[in-house]
Amino acid sequence: MKTKVLTANRLSDGISVWLGADGQWVFSIKDAFLARHDEAVVAIEAAGKQALDDNSVVDVNVIDVEETASGPRPFRLRERIRAEGPSIDYAPVAAARVSQAA
Numbered sequence: 001m002k003t004k005v006l007t008a009n010r011l012s013d014g015i016s017v018w019l020g021a022d023g024q025w026v027f028s029i030k031d032a033f034l035a036r037h038d039e040a041v042v043a044i045e046a047a048g049k050q051a052l053d054d055n056s057v058v059d060v061n062v063i064d065v066e067e068t069a070s071g072p073r074p075f076r077l078r079e080r081i082r083a084e085g086p087s088i089d090y091a092p093v094a095a096a097r098v099s100q101a102a
Contacts, residue, residue, distance in 0.1 A: 001036070001037065001038065002064040002065070002066075002075075003034050003035065003036050003064070003065050003066070003067055003072065004034075004035045004040075004041055004044070004062050004063060004064055004065065005018055005019070005029065005032040005033065005034060005035065005044075005062070005063060005065050005072060006018065006019040006032070006033070006035075006044040006045070006047065006048050006060065006061070006062055006063075007019075007029075007032075007060075007061055007063055007079065007082065008025070008048065008051065008052075008057035008058065008059055008060040008061070009057060009058050009059045010025065010056070010057055011055055011056055011057055011058055015027065016082040016083070017057065018031065018032035018033075019032060019033055019044055019047055019048065019051075020032060020033055021033040023047060025051070025056070025057065029065070029071065029072050029073075029074070029083040030070075030071035030072065032072060034065070034067065034072060035062070041062060044062060045062055048060035048061075048062070063075075063076065063079050064076075065079075
């Protein structure tokens, strides 16, 4: 079985979060609880459902990760972007650069 983590977006501001070992949502995938067996996956799925029902997070997903020396790394590109940040500058930053060049 592949190692898995639980990810979601915080409802208040859309920030990507991961479920930590203490049951709290954390901001870094490096602090996420690593589910390495079926029982752990069932537990994080239940925690995610409860958090969704409590309206604290949205877009709850269990994702596959590989364990690396620098921490868990998602297999899918979408999840890597969520964990590492956007692949391009946000629009306000890009717009500021354009206005400075003019």
